[in-house]
Amino acid sequence: MNRYPVNLDLHGKKVVIVGGGQVAERKCRSLLEAHASVTIIAPTVTPGVEELNRMGTISLLRRSWLEGDGADALLLFAATNDRTVNRSVTQEAGQRGIWVCVVDAPEEGTFTSPAVVRRGDLLLTVSTGGKSPALARRIRQELEIRYGPDYADIVDIAGKLREKLLTTGQGGAYSSKLFNELLAGDLFSLPSPELRDRLLNDITNSETAGRALPTDSEEYP
Numbered sequence: 001m002n003r004y005p006v007n008l009d010l011h012g013k014k015v016v017i018v019g020g021g022q023v024a025e026r027k028c029r030s031l032l033e034a035h036a037s038v039t040i041i042a043p044t045v046t047p048g049v050e051e052l053n054r055m056g057t058i059s060l061l062r063r064s065w066l067e068g069d070g071a072d073a074l075l076l077f078a079a080t081n082d083r084t085v086n087r088s089v090t091q092e093a094g095q096r097g098i099w100v101c102v103v104d105a106p107e108e109g110t111f112t113s114p115a116v117v118r119r120g121d122l123l124l125t126v127s128t129g130g131k132s133p134a135l136a137r138r139i140r141q142e143l144e145i146r147y148g149p150d151y152a153d154i155v156d157i158a159g160k161l162r163e164k165l166l167t168t169g170q171g172g173a174y175s176s177k178l179f180n181e182l183l184a185g186d187l188f189s190l191p192s193p194e195l196r197d198r199l200l201n202d203i204t205n206s207e208t209a210g211r212a213l214p215t216d217s218e219e220y221p
Contacts, residue, residue, distance in 0.1 A: 003112065003129060010036035014072055018065045018089050019079030020045030023103050027077050030116060032057060039073075041065055042080070065089060076100040078109070106130025115140035120152025121159070 015031050017024050020042030028049065031038050039059040040049055053060040061069075065085050069092075070076045076093045078086035078100060090108055093100035102109040107130065114127035115136040124147060126139045 003127070005114075005125070005127070007123065008034070008075075010034045010074070012037055013074040014039065015075045015077070016041065016070050016073040017077040017079055018042070018069070018085065019077070019081075019103075020049055021079070021081065022046060024077070024079040025049050027079060027101075027103075027113065028052065028058060030113070033118065036075075041069055067092060070098055071096065073098055075111075077113075078102045078104075117143045117147060119147055119149060120155050122147065122151050122155045 010031065011034070013036055015036045015038050017027055017031075017038065017040045020040055024040060024042065025046045025048045028038050028040060029052075032052075037059075038057075039061065040053075041061045041063065042049075043062060043064055045053075045060065045062075049058070049060065052058045065080075065088060067088070070089065076089055076098050078089035080086055081104070083104070086102055086104065087108075090100050090102055092098075093110070099111050100109045101111055101113055106112045112127060112130045114125035115133075116126075117124040117140055124140075124143050126136045126143070128136045
């Protein structure tokens with residue numbers, strides 16, 4: 001099945017996870033990275049979920065799933081080891097028009113959550129449509145090596161440069177030449193924020209002085 005990839009803004013949005021095991025905890029932590037408001041419903045949970053609840057990071061209902069629990073959620077995750085419960089969650093999601101992920105039967109849900117590599121604002125995702133989580137995990141591990149922590153700084157530098165060009169250039173256009181040169185350079189050995197800021201100032205001042213940026217009708221990334 002062909003699926004359409006999207007990046008959701010979950011900041012402050014309610015997400016309900018039904019289940020308290022290791023899979024539920026992994027989903028929970030990923031959702032918290034996206035600043036979602038997470039509620040977990042389960043009679044028993046992992047020590048990690050217990051700790052998140054103790055810290056006040058999540059809401060925890062220590063009981064079984066009840067009809068109506070997902071009424072005000074943006075997303076639902078059916079993450080129990082009980083097929084009957086997961087089907088009940090899926091059925092309610094369908095009735096209420098709520099997007100649902102069924103972790104043990106992805107084909108029964110309306111979305112799947114991919115394997116993720118985060119490097120600051122850089123987000124890399126891998127999905128096999130639920131057919132092979134092990135393969136998705138392996139590819140994710142390869143991406144973690146290929147795109148190391150330094151890429152958080154690279155994205156930050158590119159974003160700051162783009163912001164400067166937008167404030168000094170014409171409309172919404174910016175120079176693809178500058179970005180190509182920047183990203184082709186040795187950005188992996190920048191030791192400090194001060195050096196990054198100096199690089200931004202040097203590039204911006206030397207490359208944009210006295211030269212018009214591309215207009216909106218020209219090609220740019």
